[in-house]
Amino acid sequence: xxxxxxxxxxxQDAGSDRKLDEPVGRLGDRIFGGxxxxxxxxxxxxxxxxxxxxxxxxxxxxxxxxxxxxxDQGFVEYVxxxxxxxxxxxxxxxxxxxxxxxxxxxxxxxxxxxxxAQTLGYFIDLxxxxxxxxxxxxxxxxxxxxxxxSVFPPLRDNLGFLPFFGSDVVLSPSGRSTLTVGIVLxxxxxxxxxxxxxxxxxxxxxxxxxxxxxxxxxxxxVIRQAVIPYGRSGxxxxxxxxxxxxxxxxxAVAIILSPSxxxxxxxxxxxxxxxxxxxxxxxFPEAAGLSVNRLVATGLVLxxxxxxxxALARRIAxxxxxxxxx
Amino acid sequence: MTxxxxxxxxHAAAPTGDVDPNSPVDRPNRIDVTxxxxxxxxxxxxxxxxxxxxxxxxxxxxxxxxxGKSTFLRSLNRMHEVINGAYVDGSVVINGRDLYGPGxxxxxxxxxxxxxxxxxxxxxxxxxxxxxxxxxxxxxxRMSKGDAEALVEQSxxxxxxxxxxxxxxxxxxxxxxxxxxxxxCIARAIAVEPDVLLMDExxxxxxxxxxxxxxxxxxxxxxxxxxxxxxxxxxxxxRVSERTGFFSIEGTGKPGRLIExxxxxxxxxxxxxxxxxxxxxxxxx
Amino acid sequence: MSTTxxxxxxxxxxxxxxxxxxxxxxxxxxxxxxIVVAALALGALTWVPSGSVNWARWVVASLLVYVxxxxxxxxxxxxxxxxxxxxxKALVTSSFFVVLLPLVSVLWTVVERGSNRFDWAFxxxxxxxxxxxxxxxxxxxxxxxxxxxxxxxxxxPFGLFTAIYLVEYAKESAFSRLVTxxxxxxxxxxxxxxxxxxxxxxxxxxxxxxxxxxxxxxxxTLLMTPVVVRTSEExxxxxxxxxxxxxxxxxxxxxxxxxxxVLPTAIAGILTGIVLxxxxxxxxTAPLLVTVGITNDxxxxxxxxxxxxxxxxxxxxxxFPTLPPQASIDRAWAAALTLVxxxxxxxxxxxxxxxxxxxxxxx
Numbered sequence: 026x027x028x029x030x031x032x033x034x035x036x037q038d039a040g041s042d043r044k045l046d047e048p049v050g051r052l053g054d055r056i057f058g059g060x061x062x063x064x065x066x067x068x069x070x071x072x073x074x075x076x077x078x079x080x081x082x083x084x085x086x087x088x089x090x091x092x093x094x095x096x097d098q099g100f101v102e103y104v105x106x107x108x109x110x111x112x113x114x115x116x117x118x119x120x121x122x123x124x125x126x127x128x129x130x131x132x133x134x135x136x137x138x139x140x141x142a143q144t145l146g147y148f149i150d151l152x153x154x155x156x157x158x159x160x161x162x163x164x165x166x167x168x169x170x171x172x173x174x175s176v177f178p179p180l181r182d183n184l185g186f187l188p189f190f191g192s193d194v195v196l197s198p199s200g201r202s203t204l205t206v207g208i209v210l211x212x213x214x215x216x217x218x219x220x221x222x223x224x225x226x227x228x229x230x231x232x233x234x235x236x237x238x239x240x241x242x243x244x245x246x247v248i249r250q251a252v253i254p255y256g257r258s259g260x261x262x263x264x265x266x267x268x269x270x271x272x273x274x275x276x277a278v279a280i281i282l283s284p285s286x287x288x289x290x291x292x293x294x295x296x297x298x299x300x301x302x303x304x305x306x307x308x309f310p311e312a313a314g315l316s317v318n319r320l321v322a323t324g325l326v327l328x329x330x331x332x333x334x335x336a337l338a339r340r341i342a343x344x345x346x347x348x349x350x351x
Numbered sequence: 352m353t354x355x356x357x358x359x360x361x362h363a364a365a366p367t368g369d370v371d372p373n374s375p376v377d378r379p380n381r382i383d384v385t386x387x388x389x390x391x392x393x394x395x396x397x398x399x400x401x402x403x404x405x406x407x408x409x410x411x412x413x414x415x416x417x418x419g420k421s422t423f424l425r426s427l428n429r430m431h432e433v434i435n436g437a438y439v440d441g442s443v444v445i446n447g448r449d450l451y452g453p454g455x456x457x458x459x460x461x462x463x464x465x466x467x468x469x470x471x472x473x474x475x476x477x478x479x480x481x482x483x484x485x486x487x488x489x490x491x492x493r494m495s496k497g498d499a500e501a502l503v504e505q506s507x508x509x510x511x512x513x514x515x516x517x518x519x520x521x522x523x524x525x526x527x528x529x530x531x532x533x534x535x536c537i538a539r540a541i542a543v544e545p546d547v548l549l550m551d552e553x554x555x556x557x558x559x560x561x562x563x564x565x566x567x568x569x570x571x572x573x574x575x576x577x578x579x580x581x582x583x584x585x586x587x588x589x590r591v592s593e594r595t596g597f598f599s600i601e602g603t604g605k606p607g608r609l610i611e612x613x614x615x616x617x618x619x620x621x622x623x624x625x626x627x628x629x630x631x632x633x634x635x636x
Numbered sequence: 637m638s639t640t641x642x643x644x645x646x647x648x649x650x651x652x653x654x655x656x657x658x659x660x661x662x663x664x665x666x667x668x669x670x671i672v673v674a675a676l677a678l679g680a681l682t683w684v685p686s687g688s689v690n691w692a693r694w695v696v697a698s699l700l701v702y703v704x705x706x707x708x709x710x711x712x713x714x715x716x717x718x719x720x721x722x723x724x725k726a727l728v729t730s731s732f733f734v735v736l737l738p739l740v741s742v743l744w745t746v747v748e749r750g751s752n753r754f755d756w757a758f759x760x761x762x763x764x765x766x767x768x769x770x771x772x773x774x775x776x777x778x779x780x781x782x783x784x785x786x787x788x789x790x791x792x793p794f795g796l797f798t799a800i801y802l803v804e805y806a807k808e809s810a811f812s813r814l815v816t817x818x819x820x821x822x823x824x825x826x827x828x829x830x831x832x833x834x835x836x837x838x839x840x841x842x843x844x845x846x847x848x849x850x851x852x853x854x855x856x857t858l859l860m861t862p863v864v865v866r867t868s869e870e871x872x873x874x875x876x877x878x879x880x881x882x883x884x885x886x887x888x889x890x891x892x893x894x895x896x897x898v899l900p901t902a903i904a905g906i907l908t909g910i911v912l913x914x915x916x917x918x919x920x921t922a923p924l925l926v927t928v929g930i931t932n933d934x935x936x937x938x939x940x941x942x943x944x945x946x947x948x949x950x951x952x953x954x955x956f957p958t959l960p961p962q963a964s965i966d967r968a969w970a971a972a973l974t975l976v977x978x979x980x981x982x983x984x985x986x987x988x989x990x991x992x993x994x995x996x997x998x999x
Contacts, residue, residue, distance in 0.1 A: 051456070057891035061805050064797030065815045068865075071858065072818050078836035079829070128731035136728055145732070147987070152739050154912070154979050156919020158947045159972045162954060163742045166749075171692075212738045243721035266824075273826025275922035276951060302828045302922065309926045317844075324832040328825065335824035430885060435807050462887030472878035476900040486886035489896045536882070543886050 079325045086319030093315050104323050109288050110203075110298030111327065114278065115271035117207030117292070122215040123264050129215070130222035130260075135248060146223065153216035161280030164209040165201060169281060172208070173200030177293045189292045197295040201283035204292035209277050214267035221266065225259030226252055258341050265338030269331045278303035301327040379446055380406040380546040380577045382427065387441035388606070389419070389426050391434060396422045398606035400441075402596060406546075406577040409569055411588035411615065413581075414598035415630070419607020423598065424549050424581045428464035429457040445546065462486075465545035469552045471532035473524030473539070480520040482535055483507060486543035502542055509575075510538035511568050530561020534568065541576070548572065550580040554587065566591050585631060589619050597627045671709060675702035692737055699730040743976070750973025752966040759974075763932035763944075769963040773971050775934040776949035779849065782938050783928065783945060784918050786853035787860055792910060794857070795864025802865070803872040804894055822862035830858040831923030838927070847929045849938030852945070855923035860913050867909025871902040904993035908986045915982040919975050921947035946971045946978075 091099040129149070133142050177196045185192025233251040242250060284299035284307075291297075299307075301323050309320055382404040389397040397419035404410045412420040425431035426439055429450060443450040450460050473482045483503045487494060494502070503520065507513040512534040516527070524535055533553060540548060550569075554562040569578055569591050582588050588595050596612040611624045622628050679698030682690065703726040710719035753772075761772035798815065806812030834855035838846040875898050883893040899906070924945050930952050931942040950971035957964030 051458075051889070053891045054889050057894065058805055061797045061801035064794055065801040065806070065812070067794065068798055068815050068818050068822070068861075071861075072821060074837065075825070075829075075833045075858070078833055078840065082832075082836040082839070125731045125735060128728045129735050132728045132732040136725060137732075147983075148736075148739065150912075151980070151983060152735075154915050154919075154983065155742060156921065156947055156972075156975050156979070158919065158921045158951050159742065159746060159976060162950070162968065162972055163738075163745050165954075167741060167745050168738075212735075215735060243717055245721040245724035246717070248724070269824050273824075273828065275826070275828045276947075279922075280951065280955065302826055305828050305832070306922050306925055310929070313844075321832050321836060324826075324829045328829045331824050331826055331829075332821060335820065339820060428885065430881065433881060433884060458884075458887055458889050460887075461885055466881075466885035468878060468881060468885075470878060472876070472882045474879060474882070474897060474901075476897075485883070486888070489883060489886065489888040489892050491892070539882075539886065 075328075079321060079328065082318055083322035083325045084318070085315060086317075086322035089315050089318070094319065100319065100322060103319065104301070104326055106287050106298050107301045107304050107323060108326065108330075110284075111272055111300040111302070111330075113290075113298060114203055114207050114210060114300055115268055117204065118210035118214055118271045119264060119268050121208060121211035122267060123218055123260075125211075126215045126218035126263070126267070127222055127260055130219045130226055131248060131252070133219075134223050134226040135244070135252065146220075149216045149219050152212070153220070157213065157274060157276040158280070160209055160213055161277040164205060164277055164281040168209060169200030169205045171200070172205050173198060177202075177204075181293060189290055191291050191293070194291050194294050196293050197283065199283065199295075201281055201297075202291075202293050202295065203282070203289070203297045206278050206282050206297075207292070209281060210271045210274055213274060213277065214271050217270055218260070218263040218267040221263030222256060222260045225256035225263075229255045258344065262338040262342035265334055265341065269334045269338065272300075272331050272334065273302055273327065274300075275302035275306045279306040381445070382547065382577065382579075383442075383444040384427075385442045385444070387423070387426065387439060387443065389422055389431065389439050390437065391431075392436035395606040397426070397598075398608055400609045402609060402612050404577060404579055405594065407573055407575075408593040409573050409578045409580060409591050411580050411582055411592035411595045412598060413583075413585060413588050413595060413630070414607070414610075415600070416583075417603070417607070418598040418600050420581050420596075420598040421551055422607070423609075424551055424579060425466075427547070427549055427579065428461045428466055430461065430466060432457055462543055463545055464547040464549060465540035465543055466549045466551065467533070467536050467540055467553045470556045471529055471536050473527075473532050473535050475523065475525050477524060478521045479507075479516050479524050479527070479535060482524040483538050483542050485539055506538040506542040507535075509541050509572070510534045511564065511571070512538055528561070530557050530564055533557060533561065533565060537565075537568065537572075541572070545576065547577040547579065550578065552581055552583060555583060562587070585619070589615060595619070597622070597624075597630060599626055599630070667709075667713075668706075671705050672702060675699070675705055692741070695733060695737060699726075699733060702726055703730060746969065746973050746976050749966070749969035750976075753970035754973060758967070758970050762934055766932070767958060768960055771963075771967065773944075773946065773949055773967065773974065775932065776944040776946045776971060777974070778934050778936060779928070779943035779945040780918060780947075782936065783849050783852045783856065783924070783943065784914060786849065786938055787856040787917055788910075788914060790853060790857040791860040791864050791913070795861045796868050796906070798861075798865045799868035799872055800894060802869055804890070804898070819862050819865050822858065823866065825858060827855075827859055827920050828922040828926070830855045831926040833858060834923065834927045847927065847942045848940050849928055849935070849943040852924045852928035852943070853938065855927050856917045856920055859920065859923070860917045863913040863916060864910055867913070868902075868906050871905030871909065872898060874905065875901045904990050907993065908990040911982050911986040911989065915979045915986075918978055918982070919947055921951055924948050925951070946975050950975070 087100045091097045091102075094103070133145050133149070137145055173196065177200065180190050181192060181194060181196060184190050185194075229252045233255060234247050237247040237251045278300050279302075282297055282299060282303060283295050284303070285296040287296070287298065289296045289298050305320050305324055308316070312320055384400055384402045384404070387397065387400045388395060400423060412424060414420045422431055427443060427450075431437045439451055441451075445463065449455070450464075473479075474485060477485060480499075480503045481488065483506050484494070484499055487499075487502070504513060504517075507516060512531060515531060516522075516535075519526070524532065527535060533556075537548075537553075554565050557565065566587065569580070572578060580588075580592065592615045594612065595615040595618040597610045597618060598607050599610050600607045611618065611622055611627045613622070618627060619631050622631065628634075675698045678701045679694045679696075682693045682697045703723060706726045707719055707723045710722045714722075757770065758772040758774075759777065760774055761770070762775040763771045763773075764775075798819070802812060802816060806815070831852075834851045835846075837854065838848065838851045879897055879901060880893055883897045884890075888896070925948055928945060928948070929942040930948050931944050933944075935941050935943045950968045953964045953968035953971065
């Protein structure tokens with residue numbers, strides 16, 4: 026069986042059993058190509074379905090007469106405070122997280138020894154993968170008591186002139202207030218902003234950095250002159266993506282926050298505006314009839330907002346990158 | 352493995368219609384290119400090439416960068432079609448069959464006309480032996496262990512690599528040096544038993560010693576295959592080829608053309624065209 | 637601050653060669669280390685008032701002393717520019733450690749409180765007929781496994797084929813740009829909205845009040861698929877074109893080239909991405925809350941009926957404790973610990989996969 030053919034000579038017919046127009050794997054190509062195209066088309070169909078189903082289920086919640094609901098609230102009156110709460114808490118989270126996230130990204134990209142930078146990145150990814158229900162449990166049972174005991178009183182007493190703290194407010198004894206949720210959400214979105222910022226910081230062209238170094242700049246001056254300007258659009262888009270994540274975060278808010286219905290600027294009290302997502306999670310299991318439709322409609326509002334924020338993030342990112350290249 | 356040698360059938364498949372009357376030898380595996388234009392979408396990359404490529408010899412294609420010689424080479428096994436919007440006008444006939452005729456499957460063409468690339472590109476996920484067998488295995492050809500071993504040895508011997516790697520056939524192909532990797536790629540190409548072997552600047556990424564090894568290999572392989580090589584290196588063309596074609600362009604955006612094709616000796620000593628003269632003497636390009 | 641004065645006095649480099657401006661006034665080496673040690677020591681003073689060790693307070697106080705001390709010493713010994721540089725470094729480094737605080741705290745809390753019920757009974761018994769103490773999360777583990785497996789079954793082929801389409805087949809067309817854009821939109825869908833979608837879909841198919849594991853899996857598929865598409869797409873694009881060409885030149889059809897050459901080359905990254913995507917969805921709570929609900933019994937059948945899952949079980953046990961509440965809360969933490977352990981195991985698997993499957997020859 027192990028006849029080793031001599032090298033084929035010029036006279037040997039090399040594979041005359043194959044004809045040029047014999048279809049080779051053509052059926053396979055058609056099936057495989059079809060599957061791939063089908064999957065891509067299914068993305069389209071799926072998102073279309075999401076929009077249509079949310080719309081059909083939510084429509085009645087918007088159009089139904091206000092008298093159908095407790096308190097005779099129309100849809101706008103109902104969703105308004107939740108919309109406010111969603112945006113307020115997310116913005117707090119973003120303001121707290123962004124500067125720290127940038128600093129951490131700089132630490133990983135420019136300060137930490139290269140060997141451990143990778144491990145650090147791994148820990149930050151892990152931070153992002155911890156389930157939000159775990160953050161919720163941690164927030165309500167560890168962070169909230171600490172804040173209520175040793176952070177809220179000095180904030181009120183020393184910074185009470187700021188409208189969002191207030192000098193004469195009754196502090197939340199449990200710490201289940203807007204600021205606590207904002208801090209927990211900041212911890213949750215920080216890894217997203219860090220990951221994207223780190224990516225753009227690492228990509229800073231070496232030439233820019235070396236040009237700065239050659240002028241006798243210190244490391245911080247290099248970062249200010251070369252790294253930050255180069256990465257600015259990446260950082261902004263990372264922050265926007267973090268905002269998108271914060272807007273949609275559900276469980277941590279649902280577990281920690283002590284919600285009331287209405288618009289509340291105070292961040293240290295027991296009266297807090299709930300978020301759309303958290304409200305759905307809290308109300309949905311008990312809801313029936315038109316209330317379900319109304320909750321779906323609020324979900325649609327949330328979807329539209331996060332969609333807008335994410336679209337903005339990508340626009341900033343793509344505009345920034347093409348600008349940096351050209 | 353096909354042990355029977357079906358010579359009569361082979362001659363039956365020999366060119367019938369488009370025979371070049373001026374061809375010095377009329378043998379199988381000759382390539383006749385007639386009036387070939389190659390397009391990428393609206394862009395005409397190569398224009399009006401006609402040439403005959405003789406079997407059992409090395410044909411070199413030379414010319415300045417961007418002159419379309421690589422594109423032309425790729426059109427000989429329809430590899431240029433990998434780029435979207437590529438098409439040709441004209442004919443390429445091998446053994447009486449037009450590669451661009453209706454119903455011809457480019458996948459089948461590439462099994463007849465093998466190719467070796469500029470940079471060695473062994474499959475990183477495969478061992479040396481599996482790289483050689485890739486053409487068969489990837490096409491789901493079932494082979495007995497003995498047949499497979501035989502084909503590996505035969506192809507690696509054919510590529511002058513057997514003695515260097517026979518003790519480490521299970522190591523990854525990428526564990527070899529650049530020159531060895533390129534010979535592995537040649538072994539991989541000849542394991543499919545093509546009729547024609549196209550080489551697109553096969554030595555441009557290699558050191559001089561590896562280059563020499565590949566050139567020696569080409570001289571051996573031409574006994575079996577019709578070899579066409581694109582090269583930037585005029586000394587290399589002079590060393591290995593019997594015939595040389597010179598491509599050039601008039602300017603950017605213009606299509607490449609075949610300026611002159613003749614015996615290598617003539618092209619390098621006494622070309623007919625002034626442009627060729629200028630190029631081979633280094634005055635241009 | 638006497639410590640800093642001492643450091644300045646003992647600074648060995650400044651005095652001997654004050655005229656050499658290449659070396660003068662550098663805090664590199666032991667002076668900086670001295671500041672760190674001094675900061676840690678001063679930070680430890682925060683233990684004195686309360687009389688107990690408070691790690692978080694210690695870290696924060698030490699970092700403060702470190703930043704301020706560095707600023708003062710560097711400004712005196714070196715130059716204002718150097719001082720700015722050092723403060724920036726101190727701040728950047730500090731913020732990293734500040735971020736580590738919640739991470740360490742979360743992990744520590746989960747382990748500490750989860751270990752109360754980290755016992756065999758938790759993993760082998762259900763909540764059926766359990767009032768008060770005892771009981772376990774077996775039904776939730778079953779539910780999480782079933783729903784996650786279904787989700788993976790849907791999203792991996794869906795996402796992978798979409799990625800293959802985008803990288804291998806799509807020409808620069810309006811359709812492929814649209815698909816890319818929609819994948820981005822999908823990435824941003826809030827998880828609760830995905831849950832509402834699945835709910836709305838199944839209400840239409842089956843009438844109001846539908847709950848099933850399948851509905852939960854559909855919701856999670858919506859969240860996992862875009863992640864699979866993104867990572868697979870990225871990995872497929874990293875496969876050098878030369879390998880595809882080498883395969884085509886051997887007369888291998890396109891689909892076999894994709895299956896036998898492109899995918900095996902990219903498999904390490906793709907699998908890593910898939911494992912991380914699983915880690916993401918396995919902890920999702922909100923979409924399951926609205927589609928699958930919670931139950932005390934084991935339900936292996938994803939086609940109908942409520943199913944317990946670890947995240948929802950954890951949430952429910954904490955939010956609506958039975959009496960005595962501590963037993964419920966302990967179960968909630970045990971479920972949280974289980975989730976965190978699963979996520980960490982998945983992360984480790986992803987790491988191992990990405991090292992052992994990486995083709996050695998890929999540059």
